[in-house]
Amino acid sequence: MQVQKAELVISAPNRESWPESALPELVLAGRSNVGKSSFINAITGRKKLAYVGNTPGKTRLLNFFNIDDRYMFVDVPGYGFANLSKAQLIAFGEMMEDYFANRIQKKGLLMLVDARHLPSEDDLGMLEYARYYEIPVCIVATKTDKVQASKRYHMLKQIRNALNLKSDEVLIPFSAQTKEGVDEVWEQIIKIMET
Ligand SMILES: Nc1nc2c(ncn2[C@@H]2O[C@H](COP(=O)(O)OP(=O)(O)OP(=O)(O)O)[C@@H](O)[C@H]2O)c(=O)[nH]1
Ligand SMILES: [Mg+2]
Numbered sequence: 001m002q003v004q005k006a007e008l009v010i011s012a013p014n015r016e017s018w019p020e021s022a023l024p025e026l027v028l029a030g031r032s033n034v035g036k037s038s039f040i041n042a043i044t045g046r047k048k049l050a051y052v053g054n055t056p057g058k059t060r061l062l063n064f065f066n067i068d069d070r071y072m073f074v075d076v077p078g079y080g081f082a083n084l085s086k087a088q089l090i091a092f093g094e095m096m097e098d099y100f101a102n103r104i105q106k107k108g109l110l111m112l113v114d115a116r117h118l119p120s121e122d123d124l125g126m127l128e129y130a131r132y133y134e135i136p137v138c139i140v141a142t143k144t145d146k147v148q149a150s151k152r153y154h155m156l157k158q159i160r161n162a163l164n165l166k167s168d169e170v171l172i173p174f175s176a177q178t179k180e181g182v183d184e185v186w187e188q189i190i191k192i193m194e195t
Contacts, residue, residue, distance in 0.1 A: 001186040005068050006044040011061040015098055019064050023072040024193045025105040029126050030112030032078030035142040038176035039112060040065070040075065043185055060092070062099065071193055072105065080122040096126070100133045108136045108192035110185075115141035115155055115173060119162050127163060138170050138188045139163060145175040 009019045030036045041049050044067065063075035079092060100106065109130040113119050130137045139159070147155055152173070160171055170188055174181030 001190070003044045003046075003068055005066065006046055006049050007066045008049075009064040009066050009072070011063050013061050014095075015102070018062070018099075018103065019072070021064075021066075021072060021105065023066070023070065023105065024107040025064075025072040025074050025103065026107060026189060026193060027074045027076060027099070027109045027130075028112070029076040029109060030078060030142075031080040031114070031120060031122060034078065034112045034114050035176055036075070036078060036112050039140065039142060039174065040073065042176040042179060043182055060088070060095075062095065071189070074099070074106075079126070080120050096129060100129045100135075106133070106135055108138065108189075110138045110140060110189070110192075112140045112142050112174075113159060113163075115144045115147050115152075115159070119159060124163065136168075136192045138172065138185075138192060139165065140172050140174045140181065140185060142174050142176070144173045144180055145177045 009021070010017055012018050028036060028040065041047060049065070060077050062077075065073040065075060067073055076096070077092070084092070109126070111123060111126055111130075113123055127137060141156060141159055144152065156171060156173060163169075165171060172181050172184045172188065174185065
């Protein structure tokens with residue numbers, strides 16, 4: 001999809017600041033440093049829409065992006081960052097619980113995992129939210145350019161198994177560097193958002 005407009009609507013610290021909007025929403029989640037900002041930039045064709053940096057897990061806000069007045073992307077702060085306090089972990093859990101339980105615009109979860117590593121407990125927890133609230137999921141395995149061709153099939157299979165993906169839960173190999181997977185990602189997003 002050719003994106004014309006991609007705008008940050010608000011960085012919301014709490015429910016009161018979630019935007020009033022009827023657009024269907026796609027939650028984008030993943031561990032810190034998984035390549036989420038690079039992913040958002042790659043699929044929207046922007047260079048600096050979402051900040052790409054070396055300091056992982058800084059934001060604790062839900063970032064709502066208006067995509068062509070058609071979808072809202074809800075960028076979740078990267079989780080699984082070791083330096084979080086227990087209070088911060090609880091606050092994060094409450095923020096996500098609040099969103100999934102109460103936001104009627106939610107339509108799907110797109111979760112990013114690093115193609116070189118097995119998913120974490122936090123990834124599984126995020127997936128559980130989606131399954132519990134019965135919203136469709138799409139998994140994106142990032143940084144495939146860093147995976148040796150001979151190991152690729154095995155890695156992807158291991159990720160599928162670790163997440164216990166069902167046959168209708170798609171796993172898309174992706175690289176922000178080579179742009180592998182951009183078309184497949186849009187195909188899935190459109191499917192999730194428009195059914
Ligand atoms: N080789 C390669 N590097 C990538 C890819 N995607 C992201 N990176 C690198 O991985 C690092 C983290 O990327 P970000 O896009 O900032 O990741 P993030 O998940 O948004 O990170 P935080 O928001 O800080 O948690 C950066 O150094 C990126 O350049 C990719 O597809 N291939
Ligand atoms: Mg980021």
